[in-house]
Amino acid sequence: MARDYYEVLGISRDAxxxxxxxxxxxxxxxxHPDVNKNPEAxxxxxxxxxxxxxxxxxxxxxxxxxxxxxxxxxxxGYEETVGAGRGSGGRGxxxxxxxxxxxxxxxxxxxxDSGIDLEELLGGMFGTRGPGGPIxxxxxxxxxxxxxxxxxxxxxxxxxLAGPSGPRNYEVNIPPGVTDGQRIRLxxxxxxxxxxxxxxxxYLVVRIAPHPRYRxxxxxxxxxxxxxxxxxxxxxxxxxxxxxxxxxxxxxxxxSTGRRLRLRGQGMPNSSxxxxxxxxxxxxxxxxxxxxxERELFEELANVxxxxxxxxxx
Amino acid sequence: MIAYPMTxxxxxxxxxxxxxxxxxxxxxxxxxxxxxxxxxxxxxGALWFRPAALVTVARVQRLRAGLSLNYAAIGLVLxxxxxxxxxxAASRRTGSRTWT
Numbered sequence: 001m002a003r004d005y006y007e008v009l010g011i012s013r014d015a016x017x018x019x020x021x022x023x024x025x026x027x028x029x030x031x032h033p034d035v036n037k038n039p040e041a042x043x044x045x046x047x048x049x050x051x052x053x054x055x056x057x058x059x060x061x062x063x064x065x066x067x068x069x070x071x072x073x074x075x076x077g078y079e080e081t082v083g084a085g086r087g088s089g090g091r092g093x094x095x096x097x098x099x100x101x102x103x104x105x106x107x108x109x110x111x112x113d114s115g116i117d118l119e120e121l122l123g124g125m126f127g128t129r130g131p132g133g134p135i136x137x138x139x140x141x142x143x144x145x146x147x148x149x150x151x152x153x154x155x156x157x158x159x160x161l162a163g164p165s166g167p168r169n170y171e172v173n174i175p176p177g178v179t180d181g182q183r184i185r186l187x188x189x190x191x192x193x194x195x196x197x198x199x200x201x202x203y204l205v206v207r208i209a210p211h212p213r214y215r216x217x218x219x220x221x222x223x224x225x226x227x228x229x230x231x232x233x234x235x236x237x238x239x240x241x242x243x244x245x246x247x248x249x250x251x252x253x254x255x256s257t258g259r260r261l262r263l264r265g266q267g268m269p270n271s272s273x274x275x276x277x278x279x280x281x282x283x284x285x286x287x288x289x290x291x292x293x294e295r296e297l298f299e300e301l302a303n304v305x306x307x308x309x310x311x312x313x314x
Numbered sequence: 315m316i317a318y319p320m321t322x323x324x325x326x327x328x329x330x331x332x333x334x335x336x337x338x339x340x341x342x343x344x345x346x347x348x349x350x351x352x353x354x355x356x357x358x359g360a361l362w363f364r365p366a367a368l369v370t371v372a373r374v375q376r377l378r379a380g381l382s383l384n385y386a387a388i389g390l391v392l393x394x395x396x397x398x399x400x401x402x403a404a405s406r407r408t409g410s411r412t413w414t
Contacts, residue, residue: 138372
């Protein structure tokens, strides 16, 4: 909250009026809640507007430079009064008071003077101009990255997002089997409105993090199934790890690399339909180094076997 | 006895729409004339709005108040934002098709 206005706009303290406006315009465009759906953007947008409202006017800027953020609490004629050593203080609060007819000045004023007046604070959000009517808040979007296992299980999860007054925590109920790109709607948790209009919604877009073993395609899960040459040739029952626990893949005899074995219903669960499948793709591996005995056996196999994978099959 | 839930009307009259948007009906008419807002015109010439258009009105107001855009610029921004949404949705769809 208490960032320096120059820092907010990313300019030096001796920036010209043109530089101030340039910085403001760029930041306002980038962080406007309709352009940038990130929940943090709304806060930045508000901060940028507040900073610009002060720095665009040479008079308030001069007072901000001298007194800092609380300059509005210092009577207008303060400097001259002190300088002259006399208590005339003619204008007093006059100017700041007159400005408090709406818009960000008033909100800042009330915030510092009498605690947070939420209504006013929100009212100052769209600072520059415009009619005073209520405006509904914008929808926001944030990403929610889940591991494959978390997406499989679902359940409650606490997430933290930047909010108007520090980080906000949300308890989110994740449905089991949520897939990449699905959106979870938190009604009324999005951008704030001006006046008594409706608040926007917050959407959490689910992202499934890449997994070293599982590859996702919708609700189907693909894994590599590493086999020894003899397992592939003779067939085997291989236990495999799935997000839901352990499953068993029955490898038929004569399974070459690339063969896909399906475990029906072992993919991602689905609350409104059949669950996905787990596909195990055979990958035949050979020992990188052979023992004496292994070499003998392979050589014997080579002499006996007539199998030639390069001969076109009929 | 079966209880039927209340459903939102599928289209709103100009007055109803303006009231829900918190705007003067003439301003809403102006938005339509400027091409910022889609509306159907029936045989009598009256305007009818989809409830989803309320979202657009809010966006128009936010863009005007927050970025000092004029209505011509807002029309352009709305079109561009919609196109970005479509492109992002499309890239998300193709993106989820590849391995994660």
